[in-house]
Amino acid sequence: MKRKPALWPGCPYPLGAAWDGNGINFALFSGQAERVELCLFDAKGEQETHRLPLPEKSNEIWHGYLPEATPGLVYGYRVHGPYAPEQGQRCNPHKLLLDPYAKAMVGTLDWNDAHFGYHIGNVKADLSLDKRDDAPQMLKAAVVDNHFDWGDDRPPRTPWSDTVIYEAHVRGLSMQHPEVPKNLRGTCAGLASAPILGHLQKLGVTAIELLPIQTFVDDRDLVERGLRNYWGYNSLGFFAPHPLYLASGKIDEFKEMVKALHKSGIEVILDVVYNHTAEGNQLGPTLSFRGIDNAAYYRLVADEPRYYIDTTGCGNSFNADHPRVMQLILDSLRYWVEEMHVDGFRFDLAVSLTRPFRSDDRMGPFFEILIQDPVLARVKLIAEPWDLGEGGYKLGAFPPGCAEWNDRYRDTLRAFWKGDDGQLGGLAARLGGSADLYARAGRGPAVGINFLTAHDGFTLHDLVSYNEKHNEANQNDNQDGSDNNLFWNCGAEGETDDAEINVLRARQQRNLLASLLFSQGVPMLLAGDELSHSQQGNNNAYCQDNPLSWLPWDVNAAQQKQLDFLTQIIQLRRDHPSLRRRHFFRGQAVAPDQTKDVIWLHPGGREMGVEDWQEGDAHCLGLYLAGTELTELDAQGRPVKDEDFLLLLNAFHDSVPFTLPSLADDKSSWELLLDTAQDDGAAKGVQQSGESYLLQGRSLVLLHHEGRRK
Structure with missing residues (x-):
C-alpha cells in the first residue's frame, strides 16, 4: 500500500475487522474516545506505514471502510481521549492498542516500560502520563x-451422561511424544x-478440555525470572488462537485440529x-481494553475509580455487566x-461473570443469557x-x-x-x-463435573506421593499453591525405592480412578x-513450560498397567448405563420384589441404618445398583436395561470381610469384574450371595449380578 489510503465511512457492525471480498470494515467500541486512529503496519508488524482516523462514530462505535484491502493486513489502534x-x-494515544476483536496475531509482546500508560518510577505513579x-x-x-x-465435519454431540472429559494442555500433551514430528x-x-x-481414542475419552488457547501474554515478572505463563490464564485476545500453538502460524491449523478430533469422535x-485480562491493576500495562474504554471494560471502585475491583486475584475484573462487554464475550463465544x-466452554472463575455492577447480593444474568x-x-x-471475591463460592x-x-466431590x-x-x-x-x-434445582447427575485432580x-x-508441596521451581520460596490438598504420601516423601510403598501408591491411584469412573x-x-x-x-x-509439566511418553511397566487399568474402567462405564445414569437415585422400590434402585450396604451385608452412618471411624461402604430394573430411556426413547452391580470400597488399612447381599433367592451369585488390590485391577471368580468376600485393605471391588430376580 504505497499511496496513502482513504477510509470510507463504513459500518458500525460487525465489530472488529471484517473482509467482504472488496475491502475491510473496521469497527471499534469506545464511549470515552474523542478520536480513534487506525494504524497500519507492514506484513511482519515491524514498521508502521499509515495512521488513518476512523471517520464515523455511531452509538459509541468508531468505524471506517478501507477499500481494496485484503486479509493479512496488520493493524492496531490509537485512542485519543481523557x-x-x-x-x-x-x-493514551501514544500506546498502540490491540483490537478486542482481533482474529489473528502478528509479532510478540516484548516487555519494556513503554507499554505502561504512566511513567514507572514517577512519584505520581499511574497518575503520570508516559508519551x-x-x-x-x-x-x-x-x-x-x-x-x-469443513467438509463433512459434524459435532459428536455426546450426551452429558456418556461424556468423559480429558483436561489437557495443547503444548504439554505432545511436547515429549517421540512419534510426533x-x-x-x-x-x-x-x-x-x-x-x-x-x-485418546484408545483411552476412551469423549471430550478434550483444553487449557486456555485464546491469545494470552506472559507476565512481565515471569519473563524477567526466565519463566512463562504456561497455563495461559492471562488473556488479551478472545478471538485468536495463541500464536505459540500454531506450527503453521495460521488459524486454519486450529480448525484442522477440531476437524480431526471430531472425526475421532x-x-x-x-x-x-x-x-479478567492481562492488563492487571492500576499499575498494569496499557495493551488494549484499558486504553480503549477503561471504565466500560473493567469494574472500578465506585468512590475511587482509579482502582479496580478484583474478584479474580489477578488485579482486575472484566465488567460483564456492561452491554458492550457482554456483547464482546457473546460474540467471542459464538x-x-x-x-x-x-463443542463447549469451561468458564474460569465463572462467578465473576455473574456479579452485577451495582450489587453482589445476587447472581447476574450472564448464564441465563x-x-x-x-x-x-x-x-x-x-x-x-467460585471466584475470590466475598461470597464467591456458588456451587x-x-x-x-x-x-x-464439583470440588466437593474432589x-x-x-x-x-x-x-x-x-x-x-x-x-x-x-x-x-x-x-x-x-436435585433441588431440577437438574440431574450430569450437571456435576466430578474430578480428583486438575491442572x-x-x-x-503426586497426590499419593507427597505430604508437602514442593514449588521451589516457581521461585516464590514455596509460598504459592494451596496448602490444603488432602494428600497422603503412603509413608515416604517423594520418590522411593520401597517396594511396599510403591505398591500401595499404585493401588491408591487405582482406587481413586475407579471411584471416579463408577460415580454418577x-x-x-x-x-x-x-x-x-x-x-x-x-x-x-x-x-513451568518444561518437562516438569509436559506429559511423559516413555512409560515403564507400572505406568502401562495404570494406562490399561484406566482404559478398562472407562470401557466398563461406557458399556453399562447403570454406572452413568441420567437421573438421580430415588431410593425407592423399582422391582416386583421391592428391591430399591440403590441400596447402601454395611460390611455385614445389611442396608445401612442411621447409626451406621453416624459411626465416625467407619471406612468401608457398599453400593448396590439395580440395573435390571433401570427405569431410564436411551436417546431413541427405548427402555434401558442393564445388570445389577455391587461396588465395595474399603479405606481401612486392614482387610474387611464383606457379606454379599441376597437379593433374589439363596442361589443368586455375584461375578467379580474388578479388584484394585490386584496390580492390574483384574479379578475373576463367582461369589455366592450371603457369603463373605475378603475386601483387602485400601481397595475397591466391582461385582455384577448373575442371577435374575423373580
Missing part, C-alpha cells in the same frame, strides 16, 4: 479470511497427529478466561462455535462455580443448562481414601451424583494421570 485515572479514564510509543514492541492484529473447507510438538497440529489421537471444550466448530442463545445453548457449558447455584466443577473422595474419619455420608452423596447440591494442584501420582455424574481426568505423571510435588506449575 487521561484521568482518578476518574477511571486512561486513554513513549510502544508500537515496535507491541503485539499486532491481522485481518483473516474465515473461509475453510519435532516441528509439530506443542501445537494444535501436534495434538491432531495420529499418535495423540490414537492415545472427540468433542473440543475450551477453558475460557473472560473474568465465533468459536460457528467459525471454529468447538447463554442458555437462551440459539447458538450457545446447544453446546456444553461448564462453570467453575450448585448456577441455572439449569450449565454444568459445574475433597470428599480424597479424604475418604486418605483415611479421614466421618466421610461415609459425604462419600455416598458424591458417588450418587451429588443430589444434595443439584491446578497435585497430579494423581460426569468424570473429568487430568491428562497424564493415566501415565502416573509426576510434577515432583509442584502443585502450582502454572509457570
Whole structure:
C-alpha cells in the first residue's frame, strides 16, 4: 500500500475487522474516545506505514471502510481521549492498542516500560502520563479470511451422561511424544497427529478440555525470572488462537485440529478466561481494553475509580455487566462455535461473570443469557462455580443448562481414601451424583463435573506421593499453591525405592480412578494421570513450560498397567448405563420384589441404618445398583436395561470381610469384574450371595449380578 489510503465511512457492525471480498470494515467500541486512529503496519508488524482516523462514530462505535484491502493486513489502534485515572479514564494515544476483536496475531509482546500508560518510577505513579510509543514492541492484529473447507465435519454431540472429559494442555500433551514430528510438538497440529489421537481414542475419552488457547501474554515478572505463563490464564485476545500453538502460524491449523478430533469422535471444550485480562491493576500495562474504554471494560471502585475491583486475584475484573462487554464475550463465544466448530466452554472463575455492577447480593444474568442463545445453548457449558471475591463460592447455584466443577466431590473422595474419619455420608452423596447440591434445582447427575485432580494442584501420582508441596521451581520460596490438598504420601516423601510403598501408591491411584469412573455424574481426568505423571510435588506449575509439566511418553511397566487399568474402567462405564445414569437415585422400590434402585450396604451385608452412618471411624461402604430394573430411556426413547452391580470400597488399612447381599433367592451369585488390590485391577471368580468376600485393605471391588430376580 504505497499511496496513502482513504477510509470510507463504513459500518458500525460487525465489530472488529471484517473482509467482504472488496475491502475491510473496521469497527471499534469506545464511549470515552474523542478520536480513534487506525494504524497500519507492514506484513511482519515491524514498521508502521499509515495512521488513518476512523471517520464515523455511531452509538459509541468508531468505524471506517478501507477499500481494496485484503486479509493479512496488520493493524492496531490509537485512542485519543481523557487521561484521568482518578476518574477511571486512561486513554493514551501514544500506546498502540490491540483490537478486542482481533482474529489473528502478528509479532510478540516484548516487555519494556513503554507499554505502561504512566511513567514507572514517577512519584505520581499511574497518575503520570508516559508519551513513549510502544508500537515496535507491541503485539499486532491481522485481518483473516474465515473461509475453510469443513467438509463433512459434524459435532459428536455426546450426551452429558456418556461424556468423559480429558483436561489437557495443547503444548504439554505432545511436547515429549517421540512419534510426533519435532516441528509439530506443542501445537494444535501436534495434538491432531495420529499418535495423540490414537492415545485418546484408545483411552476412551469423549471430550478434550483444553487449557486456555485464546491469545494470552506472559507476565512481565515471569519473563524477567526466565519463566512463562504456561497455563495461559492471562488473556488479551478472545478471538485468536495463541500464536505459540500454531506450527503453521495460521488459524486454519486450529480448525484442522477440531476437524480431526471430531472425526475421532472427540468433542473440543475450551477453558475460557473472560473474568479478567492481562492488563492487571492500576499499575498494569496499557495493551488494549484499558486504553480503549477503561471504565466500560473493567469494574472500578465506585468512590475511587482509579482502582479496580478484583474478584479474580489477578488485579482486575472484566465488567460483564456492561452491554458492550457482554456483547464482546457473546460474540467471542459464538465465533468459536460457528467459525471454529468447538463443542463447549469451561468458564474460569465463572462467578465473576455473574456479579452485577451495582450489587453482589445476587447472581447476574450472564448464564441465563447463554442458555437462551440459539447458538450457545446447544453446546456444553461448564462453570467453575467460585471466584475470590466475598461470597464467591456458588456451587450448585448456577441455572439449569450449565454444568459445574464439583470440588466437593474432589475433597470428599480424597479424604475418604486418605483415611479421614466421618466421610461415609459425604462419600455416598458424591458417588450418587451429588443430589444434595443439584436435585433441588431440577437438574440431574450430569450437571456435576466430578474430578480428583486438575491442572491446578497435585497430579494423581503426586497426590499419593507427597505430604508437602514442593514449588521451589516457581521461585516464590514455596509460598504459592494451596496448602490444603488432602494428600497422603503412603509413608515416604517423594520418590522411593520401597517396594511396599510403591505398591500401595499404585493401588491408591487405582482406587481413586475407579471411584471416579463408577460415580454418577460426569468424570473429568487430568491428562497424564493415566501415565502416573509426576510434577515432583509442584502443585502450582502454572509457570513451568518444561518437562516438569509436559506429559511423559516413555512409560515403564507400572505406568502401562495404570494406562490399561484406566482404559478398562472407562470401557466398563461406557458399556453399562447403570454406572452413568441420567437421573438421580430415588431410593425407592423399582422391582416386583421391592428391591430399591440403590441400596447402601454395611460390611455385614445389611442396608445401612442411621447409626451406621453416624459411626465416625467407619471406612468401608457398599453400593448396590439395580440395573435390571433401570427405569431410564436411551436417546431413541427405548427402555434401558442393564445388570445389577455391587461396588465395595474399603479405606481401612486392614482387610474387611464383606457379606454379599441376597437379593433374589439363596442361589443368586455375584461375578467379580474388578479388584484394585490386584496390580492390574483384574479379578475373576463367582461369589455366592450371603457369603463373605475378603475386601483387602485400601481397595475397591466391582461385582455384577448373575442371577435374575423373580
